[in-house]
Amino acid sequence: MEPFRLVVMISGFGSNLQAILDACADGRLPARVALVVSNRKEAYGLVRAQRAGVPTLYFPLKPYREQGLDRTVYDRDLAEQIRPFRPDLIVLAGWMHVLSPAFLDCFPGRVINLHPALPGMFPGTNAIRRAYEAYRRGEISYSGCMVHLVTPEVDAGPVLAQAIVPILPEDTLETFEARMHEAEHRLIVEGIRRALAGLAQEA
Ligand code: GRF
Numbered sequence: 140m141e142p143f144r145l146v147v148m149i150s151g152f153g154s155n156l157q158a159i160l161d162a163c164a165d166g167r168l169p170a171r172v173a174l175v176v177s178n179r180k181e182a183y184g185l186v187r188a189q190r191a192g193v194p195t196l197y198f199p200l201k202p203y204r205e206q207g208l209d210r211t212v213y214d215r216d217l218a219e220q221i222r223p224f225r226p227d228l229i230v231l232a233g234w235m236h237v238l239s240p241a242f243l244d245c246f247p248g249r250v251i252n253l254h255p256a257l258p259g260m261f262p263g264t265n266a267i268r269r270a271y272e273a274y275r276r277g278e279i280s281y282s283g284c285m286v287h288l289v290t291p292e293v294d295a296g297p298v299l300a301q302a303i304v305p306i307l308p309e310d311t312l313e314t315f316e317a318r319m320h321e322a323e324h325r326l327i328v329e330g331i332r333r334a335l336a337g338l339a340q341e342a
Pocket of ligand 1: 149150151152153154155156184232233234253254255323
């Protein structure tokens with residue numbers, strides 16, 4: 140069987156992209172990365188993609204904003220750029236834009252997101268820091284991460300995989316963050332594996 144085709148969307152360091160590339164390369168995922176998309180030119184993930192021989196697309200929002208164009212125009216054009224790569228699954232791995240139905244409706248049920256918090260907890264940006272601060276205030280005793288199907292609601296949608304990440308009394312934000320990233324690198328592979336298994340069943 141042909142490997143599944145992944146499009147991975149990033150905005151930054153790309154350590155989760157690397158986990159995906161590694162899992163494809165060593166056979167833990169029956170997939171290959173067909174395209175890496177970034178909305179930031181300086182995203183280190185683009186270097187990781189190039190090193191792995193994966194095509195890249197840099198697609199910034201700024202020119203759209205400068206022309207006063209509606210956000211949905213960007214989303215629609217972005218979908219048009221991705222469509223020729225025929226993705227079985229689109230993985231948002233540190234992608235820092237909310238995608239509207241103008242994008243999502245082009246790939247129904249095929250866009251998944253990694254978020255560094257448990258379902259219903261800390262949607263939006265800076266989730267790791269907000270969880271750490273909530274722990275310090277005694278409001279929570281652990282956090283976690285999840286992979287979910289993307290809906291127009293931010294960091295919500297049917298959950299494919301989740302993992303608890305403990306916060307320890309001796310943790311600094313940095314040590315907690317490092318533990319969160321380790322958990323994310325495992326979970327993103329598991330989330331993709333489950334999403335692909337679902338697609339294989341549908342076929
Ligand atoms: C991850 O913590 C992800 O959950 C969040 O942004 C971070 C991306 O890290 N949304 P990286 O670019 O994969 O290293």
